[in-house]
Amino acid sequence: MTDGIGELLRTERIELRPITPAIAAALRAGDDGGLDWLGGGPFEGTLDACGGLLKAHEAGLYEEAWGAYAIVLRAEGTAVGGVGFHGPPRGGSCEIGYDLVPPARGRGLATEAARLVTAFALAHPGVDHVVAHTEPANVASQAVLGRAGFARDGETEGLFRFVRR
Template sequence: MTLHASHDGGRLVLTQGRLALKEQLPQDAAQLSDGKPAALVWIDGVPGEGTVGAAMMTVAASKAGVYQPGWGLFAIVRTEDGTALGGVGFHGPPDRGAVEIGYDLSVTARGLGWATDAARALCQWALAQPQVVVVLATTEPGNRPSQAVLERIGFERVADRGELWAYELTTMPE
């Protein structure tokens, strides 16, 4: 499925099929980090805990002067009606060719393939950038739904990172 990248008000927007990933700039992330909707209509009324945590990472990166547009948090938005379902994004800009991703869905959106679709689109975009050669992800050992997301996209499990299971993706499967 074709991934379309565009910009809206200075925000990167990645659209693929039934979803759009809308970049949350530091000012948006500041609202999300306080549990506010940041001009989005959330399926469960407010962003989920993981999305709030990712927003805090974006705010911290901005305050530290290391935030780079395109390499932070994106809201997962259902294109059908514009409803925000969760968040997906990077733990920071590429470092020696690697970026790490994370994702979180609102409770009501879980189990319907949204995390897989969002993470796949984000990985596809990342691996098309010249400074990225590998996408990394980690899960807790008991988080089978998250592991299934990574496996469906084509990630391979590699050496664990402490208590976390680690995964890598270097190419997008056909």
């Protein structure tokens, strides 16, 4: 990990490994990106995040610490999803997103990952809140955010907005 954040981005069960531009390009091309994925590969949210990461990199705006991470089970070394930021903080806030491959859901892994990136962000000088959005029908994601300490804070463009301060 970079910027001395490696210890912050792991728990007893998971660690978050940076998805670099090279890994993102490999994943978008259908490769495993050098990771052993549960279910054979990342889910669509992780692939979408890789696309955004590559656009930021091409524009010279990519910062690894504020990018995407693979969620890896420490005991098995298996990647089960992705989590990360929608770019560096602006105006005192940053936005997170996450997803898991279907076989990894229901075990609290998304909540752990969301807590890790949220704690990292809130420990960063100048960040006073973290935002996440969910579709109204995505009750499971709303529950993840609730367990990670977020509170619903309205709607934006048809999505529920959640905030943690």
